[in-house]
Amino acid sequence: MSIKVSAAGAANAAAAAKVGELVAERFASRLFAQDATLWGPEAEAESAIRLGWTRAHEISRELVDGIVALRDEFASAGITRFVLCGMGGSSLAPEVITRTAGVELVVLDSTDPAQVRAAVEEDLERTAIVVSSKSGSTVETDSQRRAFVSAFEAAGIDPASRVVIVTDPGSPMEEASRAAGYRVFLADPHVGGRFSALTAFGLVPSGLAGVDIAGLLDDAGVAATAVAIDDESNPALVLGAAIAAKRFLGIVDDGTSIVGFGDWVEQLIAESTGKDDLGILPVVLTPGAPEIDARPADLQLVRVAADAEATPAGGDDITVSGSLGGQFVLWETAVAVAGAVIGINPYDQPDVESAKVAARGLLEATPEPTPAAFVSEGVEVRGSETVVAGQSTLGGAIDALVALIPADGYLSVQAYVDRNRFSALEALRDELAKRSGRPVTFGWGPRFLHSTGQFHKGGPKVGAFLQITSGEKNDLEIPERPFTFGTLISAQAAGDASVLESHGQPVLRIDLGESGSGLDALLGAISR
Template sequence: MEVTYRDQEVADSAASVAERLVAEGVPARLAGGDPTLWGEDAAPVAAARLGWLALPRASRGLLPELAALARRARADGLTNVVLAGLGGSSPAAEVICASADAPLTVLDTTDPGQVRRALAEGLDSTILVVAGTSGASVETEALLRVYERAFLDAGIDPATRVTVVADPGSPLERPAAESGYHLIPAAPGVGGRYSALSAFGLVPSALAGADAGRLLDEAAEVLPLLSKDTGNPGLDLGAALGGAALAGRDKLLMDDRLSAATGLPDWIEQLVAGSTGKRGRGILPVVGGEPRGTGDELLVAFDADDGDVRVDGPLGAQFLVWQYATAVAGLVLGVDPFDEPNIAESTAATGRLLTLPALPVGEPVLVDGPVEVYGHTRAKDLPGVLTELLRSVPDGGYVAVTAYLDRLAAFDAPVAEGADFEQMTDAWMAADAATLRPLLALRTDRPVTFGWGPRFARSTGQYHRGGPQNGVFLQVTGAVADDVAVPGRPYTLGTLQLAQALGDLDALEHRGRPAVRVHLTDRAAGVAHLLAAAQEA
């Protein structure tokens, strides 16, 4: 594992920061799990969240159970692995499986269409992993209830198909035991964002066919370096991230085009943003962003001679080093990297909204074709709304697009017969709400991020609410044509999804941030109309 500085300014800043950290004994103290590093107030939370440092060795005890679980699943013909989990419990498994070309369906959503899509993949061959790093969240519970009903309706005993991964003492433990589900306790003292090498990352990955032992070997190989004052990749990376952010380079762009790890920036995004975005400070990861030459950018490249910092190493080592580096960056910025003081705000707002007879969606201020606009705007059409939003970004600020939609819906777009892969990709991009990010990025020199809701809410959502208050927000919601009931609850997935969006918007508006919600009355037509408007903005 190696971290190389390719920018002299970054190198000088990192050297200065590292020298101070070494003088304070930080490398050895962090590697030894000293919770007092981040101050007395942070020590209680840190003491309960530093267990990730032991995972490269401690998680090896899981390997025999994981191998047996995978063998039983294959013997029973259970080849369709579905992971239901939000926050830090799912991004690592998604990266692991994508990098290993192991099929895994991730349900980190409450979108009815995306859930129906997963249910249609074949219950006869499905094994469901339910993961909850902080207990039974409303989303995870809803997904479990939906799958339980689907299994029962298909004549399948859910106890033969559900595996639950939960923290010891979690609210998920008791119902899992009562239902006879296979329960795998996660290692104690590991927060969700730092759980990649715990049962949360390894159980679904091993079931899908990824080599969990290899990941742990890769992490274990780099582990001894993390207590050293020199030749310590975690210290080198953390000093670069923290030093650059202190110097105003707090927008983290990542270039992974040559990396063997597929989707690693998405995992880094939730780790870094959720860990550092507090007390009005933080580092904002920009996944897929192109350098614009502004003074607040730091470009990290993976396995490539590019960028300001180059990071080389296998996936297991990347997980551990980035976690260590993020903890160091939090120390440099003066924030506790392990708490999440603002996560509960939108969750609480969602809970309140679900108790109402009807969701308070309000009246649109503008209707442009299949798109309704909610919020404050003086614009007369949708291109004008987007232009107005881009112009409202302050110096040093950013644009965040959040979409509460089916993130796989673009693959339903019609493709011409005989189309090659490039033509198919063009068709999919033209139907994908995520294409908003590059289209808007062409029209501003400020960074533009994109997140699927509610996936982002427990990671980058912390940054949006607790970090520097210089973001402007475009939220996208959509009409539900075919909803999914949540058994035993008075709401549907569609209602839950919209309540989550409104709760998130409420948290932003209470901070006085510019925020506009666009609602697609027809999802496919609405996405096309929105992308066309972005090209005109």
């Protein structure tokens, strides 16, 4: 299935204004020749070691036989349940690949103790885990691995028979994993995490779960040929130039068979472009989202459709279509284009570390919890002085936060809770978008820190933030660590809030309580 892009109205005009220039400078062919000079002298050093994704569909073929052989080995031993411990690009690509293929993969990209416990305790006898990290130093992934190894040992299962590692060659994780007897797959070190869908990070968990990964690479190869040409018909040049024209990018499923694609695109674009007070913030929308009918002028809508020609773009919309492997290549190329048009380096992430540093500081210092500004309907409320000053009700604090969204800004809902238990929180996005008239994003914490978190700190400082937390009665220890999963996720939430506030952005923090009893109060306050 070929990839197609259709742009109409203002989106088409924005593409037309830039595509000719991109063709004249041979941007596409130079990109696929791995020319690191495309984003300017300051970006050259980083770009020079991050362009391996342009050949991932070729280089990764050598992995396929080994992945399939291991899958068969596991199956013969009755091991058919796979859990992926990974964050950001390491988890989002396998999630969309396996959901689209309709195969089971448990994606554990949370530090919520209840969510971790559910993944660890279910069907351990038939479970193997894939631990994905470029260096092995990611605190979430390391903590998840420790929990599983402890559980395997307690059940009398040799962890070496159940742990699969995906990492960069020469990383500390490779050395430690080989010493422990784990199976190790090495990824291309010249590919950044968010561009790693077609490397070992995307292929190993997906292939073990049962996906036809050879077919995925075949589709990607067809797309790579189409987007590497210096021609005004190049779909990636059109898409990249069109999305660079506005700050917000609404992504809506319009009948495609690809499941959850918006979440992967969100992290790719936000982390690649949100820096130097510039960038594009993706907003994942449902077909009935308020932003579609009451369209903010600074939001560009992209429809992901089964066939862009059968569903042509209308108004100012963009429509894209293609196989999943093709879409990976299309959007990675389009982001490279958009970075050049905007004038940023799409391969660094200078602000991702700030929230991690703040969280580590809180874990080491273990300060007393910040007292609540007030308690309303059983919900503890904290936040920036500009939000909570003079407020005494949950509804009043929410009204105050919405009122602080800049006219050219957005609201971000960040839920540091058990995704399975509190799935109803996702409904808040549409309600708040309807109330505010501005784009609203929704992210599960701490997963979004490896995605939109870069834009929140590095992009334009026009955000307002609603952070939702919930304590857990039954916390979970992290073996050989001086903190628990409950302590970790609390530190991550508090650390992120402190960094956002240090940038002068308003934050409202809502704690639903250990029992989660505040959920109905929060949903009611927002729907009112």
